[in-house]
Amino acid sequence: MSSIADIRKDYKLKAFTEKEANKDPIEQFGQWWQEAIAAEIDEVNAMTLATATANGIPDARIVLLKEYDVNGFVFFTNYTSAKGHQLEENPHASLVFFWKELERQVRIGGIVERVSDAESDEYYxxxxxxxxxxxxxxxxxxxxxxxxxxxxxxxxYREVFRSKPILRPAHWGGYRIKPTHIEFWQGRPSRLHDRLSYTKDGQGTWIMERLAP
Known part of the structure; x- marks a missing residue:
């Protein structure tokens, strides 16, 4: 068996240039999302959620995207879980999607807020x-x-709710990550990947820049 250091893959499927990129990163995410759906990627909505405690100790796990729009990216969980406590202490988080079949990665960072009770009820x-x-x-x-x-x-609890509606518990609901930074990564040969980064300025305008791989 090869050593871990010998495991590698050269990415060759596509390029991603400023000319083809949408000026709005949410629209760009939508384009890549539809291509990921069309590629029939297994668990296409799986994303790494990174949080941190109040004193900066990081934590990460896989969660599932359940909604996105111009307001942000939504997932649901138990508010009293480890990530729930961390988000209460430090309402900043990052998301990472890795769609290996398309040799693509999307990184999203921003401020986190709870979704409304009505939104949580609807999804629950x-x-x-x-x-x-x-x-x-x-x-x-x-x-x-x-x-x-x-x-x-x-x-x-199956017995408790045998003859009455299963209402959403108060400790369970959704969070929305309101992005301030989104990066699109397209694998390229020789590790010279395409990385287009969007950052929101003080006026709410998205600024697109190319990053070195």
């Missing part, structure tokens, strides 16, 4: 019953005694 009510029960049963990120304990909690 669209989830399968098991997922809605799970939001009640799982004290996300907390230490629990066993898998059996978790299964028992699941059964308990």
């Amino acid at each position: 009510n669209s989830r399968p019953e098991g997922s809605r029960i799970g939001a009640w049963a799982s004290p996300q990120s907390q230490v629990i005694e066993s898998r059996e304990w978790l299964d028992a909690e699941d059964l308990k």
